[in-house]
Amino acid sequence: MTIVFYLKDGNRCEAHGCSWDDLDRLASQFNNGHLMRVKGLYINPNELISYVVYDVEEK
16 A cells, blocks of 8 residues: 655655555554654654555555
C-alpha cells in the first residue's frame, strides 16, 4: 500500500510498500504527537495536514 502525506507547506511525501502494521503504528504516533516514521521517511505531526492510504491489490 502507499501512504501519501500532505504537509502544511504545500508539499507531499509518499511512502510505498507499507503494511497494515505500518499504518497502525503511524496512527498511534500521530495521535500521541510523536515523530511519525515509516520506510525511511520522518514526518513531524505538527506539520501534517492529512495522510491518505491507497491500498491497491495486484491480481
